Each structure stands twice: as structure tokens, then as C-alpha cells.
Amino acid sequence: xxxxxxxxxxxxxxxxxxxxxxxxxxxxxxxxxxxxxxxxxxxxxxxxxxxxxxxxxxxxxxxxxxxxxxxxxxxxxxxxxxxxxx
Numbered sequence: 001x002x003x004x005x006x007x008x009x010x011x012x013x014x015x016x017x018x019x020x021x022x023x024x025x026x027x028x029x030x031x032x033x034x035x036x037x038x039x040x041x042x043x044x045x046x047x048x049x050x051x052x053x054x055x056x057x058x059x060x061x062x063x064x065x066x067x068x069x070x071x072x073x074x075x076x077x078x079x080x081x082x083x084x085x086x
Contacts, residue, residue, distance in 0.1 A: 028083055035080040042073035 049066035052059065 039073040039076035045069040
């Protein structure tokens with residue numbers, strides 16, 4: 001096979017619209033804020049699950065549910081940090 005058949009065809013870069021330079025950072029910040037809000041909600045869910053696990057009611061959460069919520073919050077914070085570095 002020739003090398004040309006395995007390479008992707010590249011188009012010349014198009015000039016960026018000046019408004020795009022302002023929109024991208026604003027959109028990135030909006031995404032960071034949403035991800036951090038999600039992390040806060042997962043942290044609160046973990047606290048609520050811990051409290052429910054200590055109760056005597058029939059609606060006990062599954063084992064490890066609070067830990068999974070904490071892990072999801074940690075991942076969300078990692079994503080927000082990554083987005084902030086770009």
C-alpha cells in the first residue's frame with residue numbers, strides 16, 4: 001500500500017473568526033463551572049448516602065454508593081483542572 005492511502009488528507013487552516021477567540025475562553029469557563037457544580041453535587045450525594053447508610057430504614061443505599069459518588073466528584077474536579085490548563 002502506498003503511504004498516501006493511509007494518511008489523512010489535510011486541508012489548509014482557515015483563518016479564525018475574531019469572535020471565536022472570545023467565545024472559546026468563555027465557553028471553556030462555563031464548562032469548568034458546570035463540572036465543578038457537578039462535583040459539589042456528587043460530594044453532597046456522598047454525604048447523604050453516608051447518612052442514609054447509618055439509618056435503620058428500608059431504603060438503604062447499596063454498599064459502596066457513597067464511595068462511587070466521591071470518586072465521580074474527584075474525576076469531575078480532575079476534568080475541570082484539565083480544562084483550566086488548556
